[in-house]
Amino acid sequence: MITSEREKRVVLAHGGGGQLTDELLAGTVFPRLGNETLNELLDSGIVDTSAGRLALTIDGYVVQPLQFPGGDIGRLAVSGTVNDLAVCGAEAKGLALALIMEEGLERVLLAEIMESVRATADEAGVKVITGDTKVVGRGQADGLYITTAGIGVVPADRRMHPDQVKPGDVLILNGPIADHGLTVMLAREMPEVKSVLRSDVAPLNSLIVGVLGKGGDAGVVFMRDPTRGGLAGLAADLAKRTGYRVVLEEDAIPVRPETRHAAEMLGLDPLEVANEGKVVMVVRAAQAGAVLAALRRHPLGADARVIGRVEEARDGICEIRTIIGGRRVLQKPYGEQLPRIC
Amino acid sequence: MCLAVPAKLLTCVNGEGVVDLHGSQIQVSTVLVPEAGIGDWVLVHAGFAIQRLDEDEAAETFALLADMERAQAETHHEDAKARKETRGAG
Amino acid sequence: MATVRADARMWVDRLAAAAETLARAGRSVSFMEVCGTHTVNAFRSGLHGLMPANVRLLSGPGCPVCVTSQGDIDLLIELGMRSVNAQNGRGIVLCTYGDMMRVTGAAGSLELARSRGADVRVVYSALDAVKLAAVKQDQGGRGDVVFAAVGFETTAPATACAVLEAQRRGLTNFAVLASHKLIMPALRALLGTFTTEARRHGTGLNVDGFLLPGHVSVILGADVFAPIVQDYAFPCVIAGFEPVQILSGLTRLTEMAAESKPQLENMYPQAVTARGNRVAQTVMEQVFEPIDACWRALGVLKGSGLGVRAQYQAYDAAAKYGLVAVEGKEPPGCRCGEVITGRCTPGECPLFGRVCTPIDPIGPCMVSSEGVCAAWFKYGGQKLEVVSPKGGGA
Numbered sequence: 135m136i137t138s139e140r141e142k143r144v145v146l147a148h149g150g151g152g153q154l155t156d157e158l159l160a161g162t163v164f165p166r167l168g169n170e171t172l173n174e175l176l177d178s179g180i181v182d183t184s185a186g187r188l189a190l191t192i193d194g195y196v197v198q199p200l201q202f203p204g205g206d207i208g209r210l211a212v213s214g215t216v217n218d219l220a221v222c223g224a225e226a227k228g229l230a231l232a233l234i235m236e237e238g239l240e241r242v243l244l245a246e247i248m249e250s251v252r253a254t255a256d257e258a259g260v261k262v263i264t265g266d267t268k269v270v271g272r273g274q275a276d277g278l279y280i281t282t283a284g285i286g287v288v289p290a291d292r293r294m295h296p297d298q299v300k301p302g303d304v305l306i307l308n309g310p311i312a313d314h315g316l317t318v319m320l321a322r323e324m325p326e327v328k329s330v331l332r333s334d335v336a337p338l339n340s341l342i343v344g345v346l347g348k349g350g351d352a353g354v355v356f357m358r359d360p361t362r363g364g365l366a367g368l369a370a371d372l373a374k375r376t377g378y379r380v381v382l383e384e385d386a387i388p389v390r391p392e393t394r395h396a397a398e399m400l401g402l403d404p405l406e407v408a409n410e411g412k413v414v415m416v417v418r419a420a421q422a423g424a425v426l427a428a429l430r431r432h433p434l435g436a437d438a439r440v441i442g443r444v445e446e447a448r449d450g451i452c453e454i455r456t457i458i459g460g461r462r463v464l465q466k467p468y469g470e471q472l473p474r475i476c
Numbered sequence: 477m478c479l480a481v482p483a484k485l486l487t488c489v490n491g492e493g494v495v496d497l498h499g500s501q502i503q504v505s506t507v508l509v510p511e512a513g514i515g516d517w518v519l520v521h522a523g524f525a526i527q528r529l530d531e532d533e534a535a536e537t538f539a540l541l542a543d544m545e546r547a548q549a550e551t552h553h554e555d556a557k558a559r560k561e562t563r564g565a566g
Numbered sequence: 567m568a569t570v571r572a573d574a575r576m577w578v579d580r581l582a583a584a585a586e587t588l589a590r591a592g593r594s595v596s597f598m599e600v601c602g603t604h605t606v607n608a609f610r611s612g613l614h615g616l617m618p619a620n621v622r623l624l625s626g627p628g629c630p631v632c633v634t635s636q637g638d639i640d641l642l643i644e645l646g647m648r649s650v651n652a653q654n655g656r657g658i659v660l661c662t663y664g665d666m667m668r669v670t671g672a673a674g675s676l677e678l679a680r681s682r683g684a685d686v687r688v689v690y691s692a693l694d695a696v697k698l699a700a701v702k703q704d705q706g707g708r709g710d711v712v713f714a715a716v717g718f719e720t721t722a723p724a725t726a727c728a729v730l731e732a733q734r735r736g737l738t739n740f741a742v743l744a745s746h747k748l749i750m751p752a753l754r755a756l757l758g759t760f761t762t763e764a765r766r767h768g769t770g771l772n773v774d775g776f777l778l779p780g781h782v783s784v785i786l787g788a789d790v791f792a793p794i795v796q797d798y799a800f801p802c803v804i805a806g807f808e809p810v811q812i813l814s815g816l817t818r819l820t821e822m823a824a825e826s827k828p829q830l831e832n833m834y835p836q837a838v839t840a841r842g843n844r845v846a847q848t849v850m851e852q853v854f855e856p857i858d859a860c861w862r863a864l865g866v867l868k869g870s871g872l873g874v875r876a877q878y879q880a881y882d883a884a885a886k887y888g889l890v891a892v893e894g895k896e897p898p899g900c901r902c903g904e905v906i907t908g909r910c911t912p913g914e915c916p917l918f919g920r921v922c923t924p925i926d927p928i929g930p931c932m933v934s935s936e937g938v939c940a941a942w943f944k945y946g947g948q949k950l951e952v953v954s955p956k957g958g959g960a
Contacts, residue, residue, distance in 0.1 A: 140678070143678075143681050143682070144681070145677055145678065145680075145681045146677070146680070146681070147668075147677065153925055154925065157925070323688070323690070324690065400690070401664070401665075451946070453946075454612075455612075456610075456611045456612045456809060457570065457571055457574065457611070457809060457810075458570065458571065458574035458578070458611050458612070458613065458616065458809045458810060458813055459570035459574060459575065459578065459612075459616060460611050460612020460613050460614075460615050460616050460809075461612045461615050462609060462610060462611070462612040462615070462945040462946060463944070463945055463946025465944050465945075465946075468924060468925060
């Protein structure tokens with residue numbers, strides 16, 4: 135019953151970045167569009183050209199509300215795309231921005247958002263080099279949707295790829311999780327709450343360059359940012375993609391007290407909540423110390439730590455060791471995150 | 477069906493209260509805990525305070541949470557030290 | 567690298583010692599928890615993997631979302647679809663806790679209804695639904711608000727308060743679809759099968775004690791569970807929901823079983839008192855009365871639900887819209903009824919993991935995020951049997 139209905143219509147959970155998103159892509163998109171590059175399912179598509187290795191990425195930004203503590207859709211639209219290039223080891227060379235505006239959107243608000251785009255692009259050292267604007271009727275586009283495409287260059291000697299991941303590698307995270315998703319959810323669902331939570335949305339390219347340098351990999355074999363689907367989605371995907379057992383240590387994963395308290399109240403699991411200023415690096419153990427040191431020198435990596443490792447078992451399972459010493463499987467979330475009372 | 481969180485009651489007027497969640501403040505109904513006063517710890521479930529908590533016990537819960545965070549921070553420092561030593565030796 | 571809390575280590579050691587005592591006497595024990603949050607948190611913390619071989623923790627019918635009958639869910643969906651099919655804005659806004667969104671009846675789920683245009687909104691508090699109705703009424707809007715009232719005694723007082731608040735504000739456009747369930751009738755029904763005869767034939771409940779729900783106990787008080795210990799002479803522990811609290815509760819149950827000293831222990835004294843929250847009990851009794859209720863996969867249990875009393879009929883969606891739940895048959899092969907009475911594990915159900923998964927659930931235990939089958943599936947009940955290079959456990 136449910137399967138046949140979900141086969142007929144898209145549901146909100148299809149956009150959650152979880153298992154249902156995978157199912158939608160596998161069922162409707164990839165059979166028609168699939169190709170070698172797309173099928174890698176990395177954050178950017180990398181193509182070899184006579185001009186070098188180019189990385190191309192695109193994202194749609196539909197966040198509600200448009201402005202939230204710590205950022206807005208404009209900052210998100212730049213950071214998200216810059217980060218998708220940066221985690222593939224690419225240096226961003228330019229962004230393209232498409233605005234879809236709802237009739238009636240206040241121009242003052244639009245100006246604030248464009249200012250935010252500018253400020254974030256400056257922070258990232260990148261420019262918006264082309265764009266497009268459309269307006270749709272009242273009731274569509276929830277105020278504003280932004281789609282950002284980004285293009286970058288990957289140094290020839292940079293070979294980061296999930297196939298490089300080996301047992302013994304460690305997972306390093308740059309700071310506390312769940313801030314963005316919880317901030318936005320509170321702002322949207324419970325605007326009357328006086329929240330001290332702030333989104334972590336930020337461009338991470340300078341943080342990553344601080345680790346990788348201008349060329350080579352500095353011991354980093356693969357990187358990903360835990361956006362939709364959270365850290366759980368990222369780690370589960372990593373295990374599945376590499377085929378190895380990935381183990382996380384629950385007590386090593388930082389969560390701010392105010393974030394944890396809000397998550398508990400809403401019945402949400404911080405591991406499944408989106409982040410927009412976080413990166414997970416898979417690093418050769420021998421270079422972990424150097425990577426940690428480089429991260430901690432940067433304001434966005436002050437709280438960096440090792441949160442897990444890759445193990446030999448070839449079962450593609452992600453496991454988490456809990457604070458009571460137990461073990462359980464960590465799965466990619468299904469889709470939508472809903473506040474629960476249960 | 478039992479997610480309930482301890483929180484400190486900041487204000488309470490006519491059955492409407494505000495509780496503190498490590499800095500964030502949410503409104504809760506206090507009609508089920510008429511005996512609760514400002515500064516008390518309460519258990520919050522689905523927008524209602526359902527019990528006034530024994531302060532010592534509640535503080536103990538938060539002390540345990542604080543212990544966890546301290547333990548995390550210590551592990552963090554030990555990791556950093558260990559890395560330094562490894563690098564020095566390597 | 568792993569930091570296991572010192573108190574957790576102590577409880578695990580004590581659990582092992584008590585289990586060892588039982589093993590020397592050739593005994594194994596099974597305890598049952600009856601709260602969906604206990605189910606999820608126990609699996610989530612990896613507790614099951616820490617348990618000695620002769621100690622089992624079964625999950626009972628403690629997830630009120632999973633035991634909400636198909637018929638009741640279909641009523642909710644029907645109400646939701648009225649806003650789609652309505653003219654002149656006379657539709658219904660259906661407010662629900664997030665837990666209910668993906669639960670399925672014969673007519674689909676609220677999530678699907680929303681994708682087809684139903685005005686379904688997730689609320690955190692029942693009072694949010696009342697406030698929505700008040701705003702609608704103030705603005706002269708037409709159309710009603712219905713709140714899906716689901717949950718055990720932890721949540722029922724909140725619904726009662728919402729009804730009283732609606733009455734205080736003089737709202738005519740607010741009603742609740744009452745689907746609350748009571749824990750004691752469920753325990754008695756389970757224990758009704760707890761006979762020597764039934765145990766001999768393997769058809770009855772086979773437990774050696776209960777891990778009791780901490781937050782239901784906040785409302786009801788600890789004393790209400792004392793008769794179980796007296797009548798059945800097995801230990802019961804009221805426990806909170808943090809991993810260490812569940813672990814310590816399980817350990818105390820095992821210790822009491824090993825010492826053959828069955829007691830009722832309240833291990834959540836910061837929140838649970840002997841008599842509970844009297845104000846909450848009073849408001850529940852004021853607005854609701856016990857009725858026979860249909861539990862999904864268990865059938866009708868006498869006096870196990872809450873119906874809105876006649877004097878509050880105006881806020882009773884069933885009365886207001888003339889709703890009667892029609893129950894369908896459970897899908898063939900589904901063993902949810904046996905799973906939630908501890909007579910079979912999720913893994914033993916032929917549908918589990920094959921045709922019944924959290925994304926495509928068939929039975930109620932898989933549908934709800936707190937259902938035991940969903941928890942088993944998500945947290946890999948059986949997958950971590952593989953020994954990792956360093957061995958299992960901490």
